[in-house]
Amino acid sequence: MALLAALGLGACASMPQSANKPREAPAPATVAPVQSSAPEALAAQAQRLQQQGHDLAAAKAFIQAAGETRGDAQVAYLLQASQASLAGNKPQVAVLLADEVLRLAHDPKLRGEALWVRARGLMNQGQTDQAKGNLEELLTIDSTPPQVRAEALGTLATIFRNENHDLTALNFLVQRDSLLAGPDKAENHRRIRALLDAQSSAKLKNWQGRSGNPIVQEWLAFALIARQNPDPAAREAAFAQWLQQHPGHPAIHWSASGSLPSARADARGDICALLPQSAPYAPLSQALAAGLETAAQLRAGPPIHLIATTGNPSFTSVLFQRGVQAGCVAFVGPWLEQDIRAVASVRKPSDPPVLSLGEVQGLTQSGLYQLPMGRGDAARQIAVDAYHAGYRQAAILYPQDSSGASIQADFLTRWKQEKGSVLGVASFIPGRGSLNGAVQQALAGVSGQDSMVFLVAGKGDLAASVAAIRAVNANIPIFVVASDAGDGLPSLPDARGPIYSLETPWAMHSEPLDSKARSLLHQELPQASPAQWQLAGVGLDAYALTQAILAQETTDPVDGVTGRLHFGPHGNIHRAMHWVQIGPGGAQGLAQLPAAGS
Template sequence: MCKTAKKSILFPLLCILTLFFAIACESSSARSKQPINLTKESQRMHEKAEYLSSAQHYLGLSQNSHPAQSLEYQIMAADMFVKAGEPTKAASLLDKVSDSALDVNQKIFKQMVLVELALARYNPKQAETLLQNIPHQANLPEATRSRVLFLQARTYEANDNYLAAARARSILDELLVDQQSQRINRQAIRQILNKVPEHVLNQALQREQYPLAPWLSLAYIEKSISNPAQREQAIYQWQQQFPNHPAQAFLSQNLNYPQYQMAANNTQAQQYYVAASGMSPRKIALLLPMNGPHAKAAKAIREGYLAAYYDNASGQKPSIQVYDTTLENDVIRTYQRAVNEGADFVVGPLVKEEVIRLSQMPTYALKTPILTLNEHPQVHSNIRSFVQFSLSPENEADQITEKARSLGYRNASIVVPNNSWGKRLSARFRDSWQKKGGRIVSEAQIEPYKDTAKQIRDLLAIEQSQKRSDTIKYLIKEHVEYQVRRRTDVDVVFMALPSAQARQIKPLFDFYYAHDLPILATSSVYAGNPNSNRDRDMNGIQFIDMPWVVNAKQSRVKKLINKQEDSLSGESSRLFAMGVDAYDLTQSFNQLQQSPNAMIDGATGQLSLNADNRIQRKMTWVKIANGSPVLVQ
């Protein structure tokens, strides 16, 4: 616990509070307990992460406190303003707090908030300089030391000093007591070390000591050994060397290799051996609806999967069999038949309802690894062998709001079609944006047979501006030069429209004085193939899409598509790319499960496996310039 300084009455509060926010800011679900005498209102705001309200609350308290307490409340308010995305207000407050009026503990707290402020303003060099003004950790209270270590980790990582960042987090790990905070911190250590080149890891192993050394050793094994069987053996030896290390939680259970070798010689045990040991599958079953309303999508995915399969130059290839899920109209029966016929890996199903049905099977019946080709929000799998992979537009919406927040935007408008898909995306934009502290100020749900121009005028509040002009002219009875303006309380527009509608809407934004308003859109706005004459009306729109669409490094997919007898474009080409990635995920399935920080440069995005056993796709940002898509650097 923190020791109270004589001059600082509130410092025990600050020590615990700094630790609370140091961990909580990494995950909205990571919440520290509040073993301090906060007011009920303060507790409520902390629990709900209402940072702006908290800032105003502390400012109010500062006005009714004696000078020493007032200064601490002002620093606390500045801390909340930083977390609320209001760095200017935080800086203004801190400028008014003179160091000469602060005791030692208050100075440290102010310094920590200044570091947070520098990071919020994307100035990690300044943050590192400010960190040097904080006394050595050994002389700090434990909670304060925890926050300093957390700030060091963030600052060093922002400055690409990954070893120093991992070292700070490994020390921090021994101070954390909350299991959720520990899990987040440990996952961050592995993700940071994944960015360190292999030769640098090897050099660091020669000099680093506990607590970072075991983390380095594991990272080096995962990065330097490509052969699955050899990597498993090395991980097994690491587990024996560090039996109580926290990284054990990220690895599969200790493998008894002689026992698995016996299982490998037993045909009936083959599926379990593949799942547990990381051996490449021998027979893959593709569960796809080859007839009915989903047949076109199924065909594109199948062609992509097989194209990647034949493009693989490896000498040893599994056999592949396609199972039509529409024949028996029972996905569980189809799955069981595939397994009974020797499949040791299943890809599919494609239809959401079938994903739900398969996920409801008992755990013992899902020994054979499954990579589904769709996902459902109701399915939260804790079965390691059941992984969901999809081209979810909701995932795009999350990445769009993340991008907008990183650019400092706060107030957004939404433009979607007036249908079930559009309403789904609108709800996701709202939820994702508000969780990041943003505000939705207006929305247009576009209907093709209504006056689209009026819908955009209403979105931008053009009519209100025109009415103000008319009122002024009426009141002064003279001719007045008045420029109609769009509303100014919007920083960014979130757009999810079909490409044809997007081409109609963007010129309306330009016409109604919003040519400078940033538009961040889903991949739906782009038809999937370049056509500068068609797309020049969308100049300026930034959208998120699969890397292969615009990235020359992803020429493999284009080459494979060009080999197809049937032309593929638009949505079919994206599904083809999904099939290519599904094959690559099949081959890298065990690597992703062994290493939570492992990532695949796929055709549909940078692919990784999250804690909910879903494949996360980090997509590429693109901007329409002169009618053509170009990478956003």
Template structure:
């Protein structure tokens, strides 16, 4: 109880000269914050107090504040828990262990929860089965993971939840190679297991012609009509949306000289590293590389097609892509390495790039999932900041979010004053001075910042981010979750200490020590680092783009046919949208002690 009181006391001190309790939620629909739940726990007794402590721990976990969750759990009196609260306690402990990348520690909690003969709500049963699936997969125990994941699917009632569970299971199997899948097939004991493994083998069959893939999947659907994977096979494409056959001659169009020469060569090197890796499994198309700084894009494209290219990768620049679109109908399938706005669906054209718009929208999605609604938006006072704001604001507001305040910064000195005003600290200081004048005393004073926002979205370069984040701490905002995009992160542990606490999205390629990518991609990355260490250190994301660009060539038909199914790749989980754009779903990390650490999905 001392801990709870201490937490509340410290919260009161932050409110200024006249301590008042933090307001309780005005609407029942809003989940109390972890801090508010602790307050409610302090004012309650018995099972009600335990309920609020568990709620505080859950909310802290949702906000990726593991230490706060641990502290709340320390003060749970398990003797006062109801049977269902006992299960919830075990599930929270298991989630904490999983967040610490310790699935072996999580499993006993979940097994104990599973063995308790307690009638659980459907929601708690589903949560238990999903955590069991995640735990088994984290331990590389695939078959039990499929069983528990399939059980969670059966418990789910919402269509979107069913699809998310099925997509999770697909993603776990998608990283396995055919020999691993065949070994699992031999030991598969349930229809759920056999169905998943048979479908995955079908999509990984490199000898299967593209025009036969649709027939093979339809046959699987007849064999497993009630299987969880059926949720991913809705809205399937047609033969018209697929490439007729695997490309045999690929033209790669990139700037290899000039201002973007280094970037173009990084993409080329990643592409070729993936190409040589695929040669080992029998796919060896001819590759022609054309330097886009040497001629116009329409001329180079025509030259490539005349010389026999049946697929083109590139160009890279938006202006070059627009020139290509304007020149003539595209003769062969083309994967442009960037995106251009408002072009509609163009025959034979796909867009694949490191689109920052995707990142910004996923920041909004992440904040919504984390139960954030009221944000302070901080952007640089330049064209980049204007573009980010233009993408974020309508998308955020469409989801019910509110931008409580905005800061468009330019310099650090300017930013400090902007934060004082945005946080209403200047007004707080004026109130204190007025009170001191009236009382003719020096009352104890802790500045009170505004508390009507629950998240901060910082758009910044690494250098500027290292100035902004310490300022946020200095001005009493260290308790507000701070989100950003990949641009803030450089993987420099010494320098990134100033970014501690920032939650950001980025590509899986940068976290291969902590995430499972297909073994072939891991090999590609190792060869790249060995061959071009300095260039890779400067452009790791562009190397990943090049590697994925080659991988897309053999996957684009599957992605057209199965738009609900992602492809596990270096730059994210890839999905093909109806307009031909490849959408990247990124991973999330939080910086702690200067090191980015992946967050649980």
């Protein structure tokens, strides 16, 4: 098939990628491509690659499997290839593959899964209008799983809310409510309350005559009752009376504490947060928002006004301008590179300051501050601190995946700026086979006490990587960066030579916070992943930095929970993280990096 050839290795490698998201490294010339064989064997290989986190390699294997078969099996492999491409940050490839599935498939279930991939791929490219149509069609398919249906409804609500079609957004949120439970349902109630609280009473009364959904009618009635009855006891009595007059309506558990700070109709005096709400960013944005809101409460500073972005840069710039008109005193975000550039292009010198959650190389503007969030920040600090500690020669070893290539490139660029020399560079396939060949290639020219190894590795490969390095050189210092955000640093039984790393104290433990802050964050994020917990710390620090910016106190560093934060001359924020040494007992803090040869 022509499409399969067009979407092979070359196409996947050439497609543009979203900013600030890890990129998968291209396979080096010495690694052979996936060989054609029985489609079942290719599919099994693709599944193993997916389990190891190699989404793009898995997509290519699924494409090859599709090329070896026909009929329903071919369509299923194409669908899996589109899903893997989306997971591997290739939304354009994912959309093209989903288009092929939709052309070939007649099974509603397969069509629904393809529509879901296509919608998310379009959203990741900022094409919200096309994604909207796919999401709406997805909702008409009976086999759509409840979890997917709930996420699609939530995404549609965000899109229509940002387009000022608030009643339509309310209908989607209310439909979504019946599919949720527990914390997800509580968060959906907060979104409904935020939307209702942002409307005038006259508009709510107008909506009562326009909506035919009885549950929407109930939410509208309760919103008006809450405004007319500020006394909690009177309000509850009015709710009960309304339910008596309208038998058959479920209790929606309206709570006065359910609204978000963003629920007010204006943002005068607020710090506004421009955060993406589309997958896969929504749970991470939730963690950032939790950190910002917790800091606002603890510091008794300006409240947070959340503004959901969709991945469409043009619309993000419109949302920024609306925030300026609504009275925002400062902005935290945007996060994505294309959104940061879009906001910078429309921002005027008289507009409030912006603290972006990401760094765009070469972009400087008075009043624009940039807080880096990637693992490259640690790689660059290792390059600077190691050189200043007397190291001059580095061997580099990194995994052939999206994160590893980006991290080693950040280290290499800064290391060369510091005038350090490179002894050798080698890569390895995570979780597969021996590392001895790659290690010997990287360490071939190592000599002298000013030599070091810069190692990028995930949890599953760290011990094996260290063992392979020690088999070649028992004492050379190793500097480690975890390849995935949220990865901790495990203990290492074989630690003959020194093993150093940089980690934020927040990622290692929660000592930088007092008990009240920890309690508040655990309430907001009761089942947070390591990556969410890390980003909650970034949210805490972003609020502290914004307060310093508003107070024009940018000469002194800010002691944050993710490290010591310094304002650079052009608005770039530099994070100084804590040095740790890894050994059999885990990671132990160091006052400073020891000198080379000590």
